[in-house]
Amino acid sequence: MNDYRNEQLTTLNAVLAHLADIPEAERRRLQDLATDYLDFRRRTADFLQSHFGGICRRECYESRRSACCSKDGIITFFADVVVNALLSDAREMEALIQVLKAPHTDFKCVYLGRQGCLWRLKPIVCEMFLCDSAKAEAFSRSPGAKEKWRRLRNEKKGFTWPDRPVLFDALERYFIDRGCDSPLMYLHQSPGLLRIKQQAAAKGNIDHER
Ligand code: SF4
Numbered sequence: 001m002n003d004y005r006n007e008q009l010t011t012l013n014a015v016l017a018h019l020a021d022i023p024e025a026e027r028r029r030l031q032d033l034a035t036d037y038l039d040f041r042r043r044t045a046d047f048l049q050s051h052f053g054g055i056c057r058r059e060c061y062e063s064r065r066s067a068c069c070s071k072d073g074i075i076t077f078f079a080d081v082v083v084n085a086l087l088s089d090a091r092e093m094e095a096l097i098q099v100l101k102a103p104h105t106d107f108k109c110v111y112l113g114r115q116g117c118l119w120r121l122k123p124i125v126c127e128m129f130l131c132d133s134a135k136a137e138a139f140s141r142s143p144g145a146k147e148k149w150r151r152l153r154n155e156k157k158g159f160t161w162p163d164r165p166v167l168f169d170a171l172e173r174y175f176i177d178r179g180c181d182s183p184l185m186y187l188h189q190s191p192g193l194l195r196i197k198q199q200a201a202a203k204g205n206i207d208h209e210r
Pocket of ligand 1: 068069070074109110111112113116117118119122123126127
């Protein structure tokens with residue numbers, strides 16, 4: 001098993017172990033924390049389906065090119081794993097565990113199954129990736145779509161970019177405070193993101209940098 005899959009599996013198991021251990025009310029509290037984010041993801045998915053569904057199906061799915069799912073090493077944030085685990089059933093979680101454990105010789109993403117991505121709610125990096133040719137085609141057909149996409153990308157920062165209090169940081173902190181550690185906790189480990197938090201703390205945009 002390579003480092004990437006090992007990190008993914010370790011994180012998945014840690015999150016599942018914690019979620020299995022907490023009362024239902026606590027689990028609901030975590031789900032409630034993600035309400036606005038899930039609404040954002042629903043609107044983003046609707047946008048992508050209406051403006052890119054046909055293009056991506058033709059260019060990548062039917063041709064089996066899957067250009068945007070072709071890496072074993074796509075970035076997943078710790079919060080991606082948590083939110084997906086909160087939404088998924090045991091069978092879906094087991095499917096992720098099994099593909100991570102299986103020998104992987106394909107050049108495509110380890111999570112790419114026959115029917116598409118195995119995550120119930122795919123990682124945010126994947127959701128927000130659009131290749132240049134798809135954007136050129138969709139935006140030339142519908143010029144208003146470009147501005148909508150810009151707004152969605154901006155909105156995404158409100159959940160992931162720690163120059164203010166954001167869900168992705170809060171979920172990491174929640175698990176850190178309960179003794180969980182993961183290499184996917186980028187908002188608490190990446191030097192670049194820690195610098196953003198320090199600057200935000202200096203401006204008073206977040207309470208303090210942790
Ligand atoms: S996690 Fe899912 S959406 Fe992202 S690259 Fe892998 S298969 Fe594609």
